[in-house]
Amino acid sequence: MLKTHSIALMIAAAGLLGACTGTQAMNSSDGSDHSSSANKSTEPIIPGYTVGSKSIERAPITLGELEELKLSLLMSDEDIKYLRMSRDVLEPHVEELVGVWYGFVGGNEHLLKYFSNNAGEPDMDYLGRVRERFEQWVLDTAQAEYDQEWLDYQFEIGRRHHRVGKNTTDHADAIDHINFRHLSALTIPVTTTLRPFLERSDHTAEEVDKMHAAWVKSVLMQTILWSYPYVHEGDF
C-alpha cells in the first residue's frame, strides 16, 4: 500500500515535467484555436497528438449520428456553452488537474499496470508523453468543437486504448489493451476531481454545477465513442 501511495505521488509530480516540455505552448500562435488546425502540418507540436492529420481514419459514424448521441445524453447547446465557459477556468490549472488524475491512476495498481513495462515498473516516459496529450484533451473537451476532425480523432483515441492501437504512438512496452469497463468508469473520478478546479473562479455555484454537469456528459459521450473497437462489428 505504501509502495502504491509513493508511486502515485511520484507519478503525479512527474507530470510537472510535462509542464516544462511546452504543453502549454499550444498549437496556435494566437492562443485562439481549436488547436487541431495547427496539426495539419506533418509534425504535431505535441508528440502523437495527430488531430486533423492524414493518418487519422474517418469516423465510422456521421456528424448527424453524433447529434443523435448528444440527444440521447441530453447534451444541449447550453451544455456546450458551459463547457466553453470552463475552458478559461481550467486552462491555468490544467497541469495540476491532470496531476490529480495521474495520482489517481498511480494509486490504483489495477490501472497503473496499463502504463507499466514488462518488468512491472511504471514507464515514466510513456506516462509523460501521454500526459501532454491528456492536457490538450482537457482543453479540447472544454472547447467542445464537434467538427469532423474532432469526431475522427475520438475513434483514434478509442483505438489507442484498445489492442488495435495501444502503445504504438509512444513505442511503449506496456500491456497492449485496456479493459473497456474501466474507460466509462473513469468518468466518475475524472469529473469528481475536476469539480474543485471549476470552483476556482468567480462563477456562481449554479454556473459551477452546470459546467460540471456538462463535463460529465462530455466525458461519458467520449468514452462511448472510444468503445467502438471493443464492440462487435455492426453493434456500435
Ligand code: HEM
Ligand atoms: C474517462 C476515462 C478516460 C479518459 C478521459 C482518458 C483520456 C485519455 C487521453 C486524452 C489519452 C491520450 C489520447 C491521445 O493520444 O491523444 C489517453 C491515453 C491513454 N489512456 Fe486514457 N482515458 C480514460 C481511461 C483510461 C483508463 C481506464 C486507462 C487505464 C489505466 C487509461 C490509460 C491510458 C493509456 C495507457 C493511454 C495511452 C494509450 C496509447 O498507448 O496511446 N485511460 N487517455
